[in-house]
Amino acid sequence: MTSQWTGQVAVLADPHLHDVAAGRAYGLVHEDCFRSLADTASSTRVFNEGGVALVRALDILVEHGVRLVMIAGDLTDDGQPANWNAAASLLHKYTQKYGMRFFLTPGNHDQWYGDGKALKKGMVTRDGVIFAVAGDPSEPSAVHAPAMRQVGQAEMLDYARSFGFCRHDDDLHWETPFGASNALVDRIGALTGSDGNPVLVPDLSYLVEPVAGLWILSVDANVYLPGTDGWVDCGQQGWNAVLRHKAWLLDWMRDVAARAKVQGKQLLTMSHFPAIDLLNDVSGGLAERVMPTHLTADATTATGVGLHFSGHWHINRTGARHCDKDWLVNVAVPSTASFPAAFKLVNLELTSACIDTVQLGQVPGFDAGFAHYLAEQPNATLPLSESYADFLREHLDELTGRRYLARDWPTEFGARLERETLADILTQTGRNADSATTNIPARLAIDDYYFLERGGQLAEIPAERLCLYMALDPAEPIKGGDSQRRLIMGLARYSQALPDDKFSVDLANGSVT
Missing domain, CATH: 3.60.21.10 (Metallo-dependent phosphatases)
Known part of the structure; x- marks a missing residue:
């Protein structure tokens, strides 16, 4: 052996x-x-x-x-x-x-x-x-x-x-x-x-x-x-x-x-x-x-x-x-x-x-194509990013509005996001809305949903908002429409998932800590 x-x-x-x-x-x-x-x-x-x-x-x-x-x-x-x-x-x-x-x-x-x-x-x-x-x-x-x-x-x-x-x-x-x-x-x-x-x-x-x-x-x-x-x-x-x-x-x-x-x-x-x-x-x-x-x-x-x-x-x-x-x-x-x-x-x-x-942190040469981008689209903000990390955050943010919202959510729900808050969504799903949730636009909550889905513990959601999401009980029954339920469930479960930054896997029983 x-x-x-x-x-x-x-x-x-x-x-x-x-x-x-x-x-x-x-x-x-x-x-x-x-x-x-x-x-x-x-x-x-x-x-x-x-x-x-x-x-x-x-x-x-x-x-x-x-x-x-x-x-x-x-x-x-x-x-x-x-x-x-x-x-x-x-x-x-x-x-x-x-x-x-x-x-x-x-x-x-x-x-x-x-x-x-x-x-x-x-x-x-x-x-x-x-x-x-x-x-x-x-x-x-x-x-x-x-x-x-x-x-x-x-x-x-x-x-x-x-x-x-x-x-x-x-x-x-x-x-x-x-x-x-x-x-x-x-x-x-x-x-x-x-x-x-x-x-x-x-x-x-x-x-x-x-x-x-x-x-x-x-x-x-x-x-x-x-x-x-x-x-x-x-x-x-x-x-x-x-x-x-x-x-x-x-x-x-x-x-x-x-x-x-x-x-x-x-x-x-x-x-x-x-x-x-x-x-x-x-x-x-x-x-x-x-x-x-x-x-x-x-x-x-x-x-x-x-x-x-x-x-x-x-x-x-x-x-x-x-x-x-x-x-x-x-x-x-x-x-x-x-x-x-x-x-x-x-x-x-x-x-x-x-x-x-x-x-990765700083990536030398990440901006090599920026001059081409600005020549193509002079008003674009993506090629103004000062770091590779900023460039990718801006890229995902734009992608959410350009692609994910239209593909993943009903049109009428996407339109409502611009005028509602997270408190409104919580109320529609039969949950109590903390006063702090009235300050979170529903559209921002959607952005957080995608950053948590893709970044996990590296999502860099501000601590105040992240704590609100982590306080949501994923086991509590959720009422309301499919989109509202999905948004709240996603924010709850994505913020409370298994560790994905620094963690240990027990090779005997598969426990993750």
């Missing part, structure tokens, strides 16, 4: 690296390749800032002396060859200079099924002129660039083979669900298609032991199904799709967890999607788009993998579930390319994992 490993492992997620110097790869006359502010402001992530944010995260890890780094998917913007070249070169640089090892799991933005697919992206010149670059030559009014495409799985494997996906000379153990072969042709699993028939597809899951006593399990939770017009990505269904179409992955996970226990290995598992509900059963919005059902959560918990890290939704949260003797703690790792821009530093001890959430 091997002695259990103790030490530090970092977990990053969703860097979404876009190479701002890849212009010539797309046939442009200059290296300059900045995405437009219009695209950035309407996206759940920022584009041009992702590369320098990732560099800042890696530099922090160098300062901490961390040598093992897990990345829970979406390393690249959308899997373009130029972005994979830049990302792989960056990770190789830190490997060669500092002896780091990187372990990736496939995100839904990193690759597409088979040979990949053409993309179309909005760019902006230094003079503020927006133009499109498209991989499909039939796209009207766009610069045609064959390189504007999302790579297929075989190409992605070529770029990322050194980052866990293939056996490394120093690995003490390495396997896939199908054996010990690196070759993609030997990593084919049978999906259960929508019609119940098997569909043979590649799977990029792997298990690696990079140092004696530590196992890192990377689960490829991407599901692609044949549709009437090409392949369909089931990313919106996350682990629900895995249970429905790739249930054999859970059998392998269960086997890995059992072997780890018998052999005395410390097991860290990651996949791109959360494996259990992280939103405390708050309905609507994000919950309807992603969170595993209770059936799915029970199935993933029963694998016995214990500690699981996920990305995808760019949220900083912790979820826990117990099923008979098994437990699963899902640590949602925030993106370095969206609020609150942080990663997890895991200190593995013999009986516990102490997890610290490290924010």
Whole structure:
């Protein structure tokens, strides 16, 4: 039996690296390749800032002396060859200079099924002129660039083979669900298609032991199904799709967890999607788009993998579930390319994992695209931000008004928010309204809802308002309309959730403190 490993492992997620110097790869006359502010402001992530944010995260890890780094998917913007070249070169640089090892799991933005697919992206010149670059030559009014495409799985494997996906000379153990072969042709699993028939597809899951006593399990939770017009990505269904179409992955996970226990290995598992509900059963919005059902959560918990890290939704949260003797703690790792821009530093001890959430702080060069933004939109306030943290807070604030309100809430409710207070909402749900709640506009409460949903304890809600939310009883019956109930329930449960900043996970019973 091997002695259990103790030490530090970092977990990053969703860097979404876009190479701002890849212009010539797309046939442009200059290296300059900045995405437009219009695209950035309407996206759940920022584009041009992702590369320098990732560099800042890696530099922090160098300062901490961390040598093992897990990345829970979406390393690249959308899997373009130029972005994979830049990302792989960056990770190789830190490997060669500092002896780091990187372990990736496939995100839904990193690759597409088979040979990949053409993309179309909005760019902006230094003079503020927006133009499109498209991989499909039939796209009207766009610069045609064959390189504007999302790579297929075989190409992605070529770029990322050194980052866990293939056996490394120093690995003490390495396997896939199908054996010990690196070759993609030997990593084919049978999906259960929508019609119940098997569909043979590649799977990029792997298990690696990079140092004696530590196992890192990377689960490829991407599901692609044949549709009437090409392949369909089931990313919106996350682990629900895995249970429905790739249930054999859970059998392998269960086997890995059992072997780890018998052999005395410390097991860290990651996949791109959360494996259990992280939103405390708050309905609507994000919950309807992603969170595993209770059936799915029970199935993933029963694998016995214990500690699981996920990305995808760019949220900083912790979820826990117990099923008979098994437990699963899902640590949602925030993106370095969206609020609150942080990663997890895991200190593995013999009986516990102490997890610290490290924010990026100052990010040199984050404002490199600001001149382009202001040329594009002279009255924009986003490119006036003085720090990366301010930039991302302003980005989420604008995104709430621009996207989330319209998508997640009824139109009439959104209109009422501008003239009501939190006290009004509380009264409508049959709750007593503290006098202090009359000073909180309902629209501000919605902003707090999203900052808590995405940032958790890093939401930076002023203490006075946070205390009001934490005083709400999530178990008290709530009357009123669906939207009012959801807002109050969200403020209560998000502010009273499991710790997600600095916390410890007991590796024997899954308790989080």
